[in-house]
Amino acid sequence: MNPKAVYKYCKHLGCCEACCLRYMGIKNPNAYENVANFVLKYQDEVDKPMRVIEQSQNIASKITDTKENLFDVSIREDLNNSNGNSLDINGADRKISNGDSDTNPPPSKRRKLDICVSCLGVLQEDNWMEGYVLVKDILFKKRYECATFACALSAPITTLLRERAITLRLADEFPGYDDKILTALKEAWKWSFGVKLATEINKTLDSGAISPLLITLNYDYADDLQELEILKQVSPQLFEERSKQKRRFVTEFTRRSVEQALQNASLQSLRAAGGGLACAGARAMCVGAVCTHAPNYLAGRYIKLSRHLPQSPWILEGKRVLPSSVQEIIYKPLADLYNLAAEQADGRLKLIAAGREDVDVRCLGEGRPFAIEITDPTRQLTPEELASACEHISKSGEVIVKQIVPITREDLIQLKKGEETKSKTYEAICIKLSHSKYDDVSPDSPIKVTPEDLARINSFRNTARNTKDTENNIENSKSICNISGGIKDTTDNLDNCESMHQDDKDTSGVPLRSPDNFGTVKEPNSQDVKDATDILDNSTPLKVKLADNPDNPNDDKNNEIDLSVNVLEIKNRETDAESDIVDTLKSDQNVLDSPDSSRDFLDTSVEVRESENRNNCEDIRIMIQQKTPIRVLHRRPLLTRTRHILELKAVEVPDHPQLFRMFVRTSAGTYVKEWAHGELGRSRPSLGDVLGAKVDMLALDVTAVHLQWPPQ
Amino acid sequence: MEYNILDSIDLNDPAIYKSFTERYFSKRYLLNVNGIKNNDIMLMFHSNRITLICLAPSHFFFKKNDNYTLNFNIGKVDRLSNQVKGKGKKGGQALFPDSAICKVEWGDKTAFTIPCGMRGTLVEINEKLVKYPQLLKESPDSDGFIAIMLSSIAITDATKKELITHEEYLKIVNV
Numbered sequence A: 001m002n003p004k005a006v007y008k009y010c011k012h013l014g015c016c017e018a019c020c021l022r023y024m025g026i027k028n029p030n031a032y033e034n035v036a037n038f039v040l041k042y043q044d045e046v047d048k049p050m051r052v053i054e055q056s057q058n059i060a061s062k063i064t065d066t067k068e069n070l071f072d073v074s075i076r077e078d079l080n081n082s083n084g085n086s087l088d089i090n091g092a093d094r095k096i097s098n099g100d101s102d103t104n105p106p107p108s109k110r111r112k113l114d115i116c117v118s119c120l121g122v123l124q125e126d127n128w129m130e131g132y133v134l135v136k137d138i139l140f141k142k143r144y145e146c147a148t149f150a151c152a153l154s155a156p157i158t159t160l161l162r163e164r165a166i167t168l169r170l171a172d173e174f175p176g177y178d179d180k181i182l183t184a185l186k187e188a189w190k191w192s193f194g195v196k197l198a199t200e201i202n203k204t205l206d207s208g209a210i211s212p213l214l215i216t217l218n219y220d221y222a223d224d225l226q227e228l229e230i231l232k233q234v235s236p237q238l239f240e241e242r243s244k245q246k247r248r249f250v251t252e253f254t255r256r257s258v259e260q261a262l263q264n265a266s267l268q269s270l271r272a273a274g275g276g277l278a279c280a281g282a283r284a285m286c287v288g289a290v291c292t293h294a295p296n297y298l299a300g301r302y303i304k305l306s307r308h309l310p311q312s313p314w315i316l317e318g319k320r321v322l323p324s325s326v327q328e329i330i331y332k333p334l335a336d337l338y339n340l341a342a343e344q345a346d347g348r349l350k351l352i353a354a355g356r357e358d359v360d361v362r363c364l365g366e367g368r369p370f371a372i373e374i375t376d377p378t379r380q381l382t383p384e385e386l387a388s389a390c391e392h393i394s395k396s397g398e399v400i401v402k403q404i405v406p407i408t409r410e411d412l413i414q415l416k417k418g419e420e421t422k423s424k425t426y427e428a429i430c431i432k433l434s435h436s437k438y439d440d441v442s443p444d445s446p447i448k449v450t451p452e453d454l455a456r457i458n459s460f461r462n463t464a465r466n467t468k469d470t471e472n473n474i475e476n477s478k479s480i481c482n483i484s485g486g487i488k489d490t491t492d493n494l495d496n497c498e499s500m501h502q503d504d505k506d507t508s509g510v511p512l513r514s515p516d517n518f519g520t521v522k523e524p525n526s527q528d529v530k531d532a533t534d535i536l537d538n539s540t541p542l543k544v545k546l547a548d549n550p551d552n553p554n555d556d557k558n559n560e561i562d563l564s565v566n567v568l569e570i571k572n573r574e575t576d577a578e579s580d581i582v583d584t585l586k587s588d589q590n591v592l593d594s595p596d597s598s599r600d601f602l603d604t605s606v607e608v609r610e611s612e613n614r615n616n617c618e619d620i621r622i623m624i625q626q627k628t629p630i631r632v633l634h635r636r637p638l639l640t641r642t643r644h645i646l647e648l649k650a651v652e653v654p655d656h657p658q659l660f661r662m663f664v665r666t667s668a669g670t671y672v673k674e675w676a677h678g679e680l681g682r683s684r685p686s687l688g689d690v691l692g693a694k695v696d697m698l699a700l701d702v703t704a705v706h707l708q709w710p711p712q
Numbered sequence B: 001m002e003y004n005i006l007d008s009i010d011l012n013d014p015a016i017y018k019s020f021t022e023r024y025f026s027k028r029y030l031l032n033v034n035g036i037k038n039n040d041i042m043l044m045f046h047s048n049r050i051t052l053i054c055l056a057p058s059h060f061f062f063k064k065n066d067n068y069t070l071n072f073n074i075g076k077v078d079r080l081s082n083q084v085k086g087k088g089k090k091g092g093q094a095l096f097p098d099s100a101i102c103k104v105e106w107g108d109k110t111a112f113t114i115p116c117g118m119r120g121t122l123v124e125i126n127e128k129l130v131k132y133p134q135l136l137k138e139s140p141d142s143d144g145f146i147a148i149m150l151s152s153i154a155i156t157d158a159t160k161k162e163l164i165t166h167e168e169y170l171k172i173v174n175v
């Protein structure tokens, strides 16, 4: 197959130079960038632009000579009717008259081209100005700082039909012609228009995989749908089916449906339907440009100091319940930096947090990890701007954000995964509302939290100790020590925290650490192991059999997604024999030492048997079963889930004998409020069950969300 | 900076001592249901269309000192076999105001049924009552609740308006 012959043939059909190169299979971007120079080698002497008139005559006569079908005649007729330059039926005259009209062109103006029968003018440089103008206009308004761009083409769909009509003719004319060599219109357009656009807008053209700024140009062609009508003849059953399912297919002709229809089209079927190469009445016009920048992501942690602040706006029946939210406080300075109006901020900014706390729960320590997605950002914020945003947020008095850093989209995975897998530490003020069944006091005496109560809470466990993971146990114990130390004297604790904070900064390089030293989840082989003292070992572990029977919560709640199961670890734990369960039950009764009170624990032991240990790398002190809380039951499935209390420590509250202060670390997805009061027995064994008394929670703080964030 | 949890709440504010049911539910009463004296039912409405069915403290049940068991087999349906699927609680038994939610059978072979008082879908029976029927007597407005049902907003709102409020109830039973 002779390239020159293909070039000539395409030229005869009415292709522009660039389209000729496409059908020849030219893939060299430079060829398209300098198409006029590149095609010289394929042109006969007689065809060179210097001799435009002869060339036109030549082509015209060839077309007339071939007279291969009615279709080609119709091209010329249509051209003449629509072009307006010539009323002459003779195509050759039309070209001549074109040439004539350019006899005195301004020096810069090139010869006006005819509309390419394939690209409909998309690749023809004379038509590009309107595209530049549209793009420049948008860029002027949006002012992206991005130095690179990628461009995308939305071409008339009929260009697909036309390509097929041409490749079928080529295959007919040149046996062995492979239509797979065709260079895609959008590629040729990037290499030609895109390169010129780059100089026009003073940005570097890059691939869409690299540049975050995407410029899409939409070309409209008046006869697009009308020309595609012939496909109903070419592929009748496809479009019959589609019209039957009209509700599914809003428009009959989509790129997909057209591609499908053309797949099996033959030259005969196309010709029978009219040819598919109708003469373009008017060129495709660039009617719109859309510029979008890939989202930016920012990461930080928020501290929430208010018990009257929801994470996102709380609106009930169209009315605000509370005036502000964490989200709005964080959005405000970012929206200002991006020049977004308040209503825009809502659509352009998105808060992605590692879970959420209730309105009345504070989030202290290092705060809760979050990310902000900024849709179509015009630029990256500078470190100074981000620091000022933090300052503004913290001025609210309700939310503190110490640091915001840019992250990548991939980093979000860590955030989501952390939300589903990482434990959380809470501090709570609880109240004992009835005498404990273990209390030996007169029913009329005041209710008091006794040292025995505290000891019971601090030693309770309903699981076998995980001895396979000493490091973790020790690590956990160390955390408890820190808490208990801190409680005796709050001011001392504060000082300790400060120094610990410094130490942590020096040794681990983690910029933010929580005062209670729960802030960062350490690796099991942490160097700190040597410092640890195990104060948890004063309880007699109850043996329970752990079966790997994964319950599938299948829940929509973000922080309740199942953890993956380490099957090996579970198998290790399964070695406890069935008879141990009996021991467990007996042991339960001994420990609890009251025939009527053992009921909940008996139940629980049985349920624990059925549950699995998913958090197997940690020592689980208490396995609990939680039904979906009533407060979310209207919108979530009713399920019973196994959750874990990993650490638990209670201390007295001076001057408030009925209260106790509790520190608890739970697995992800634990409803800690419901665990404390038991929610009418729907969460078991509850803190109240452990104490043998009615218990409620007066205040709750999240003190640590154990996730390394922002990523380093 | 220190944000002591004890400083974050006002321990003198009685609001923080509200019980779990006081916090989340508003109580309504149906008295002398089906013309039976002191056949008194309490419905606890959560703001989210969830309602707990309980015995009102004035129910004649609390006056009788006899052993009892709870029977959840009502005619052809076993309330304990109730199962709900998904967010929509599909498959839950349909309840009508007169539907019996359970039967209390006394040691003296007499019995009475507890109606559910409102139209809705049965979400959950308090299964603990099967093993520990004493909960019904000991804590009828908390761990001894009978069942959880889910209704439409329209039905819950209308029923709430129609029924006797807690304040009205206190006046009536104190007479």
Ligand SMILES: [Zn+2]
Pocket: A015, A016, A017, A018, A019, A020, A116, A117, A118, A119, A120, A121, A122, A123, A124
């Ligand atoms: Zn072209």
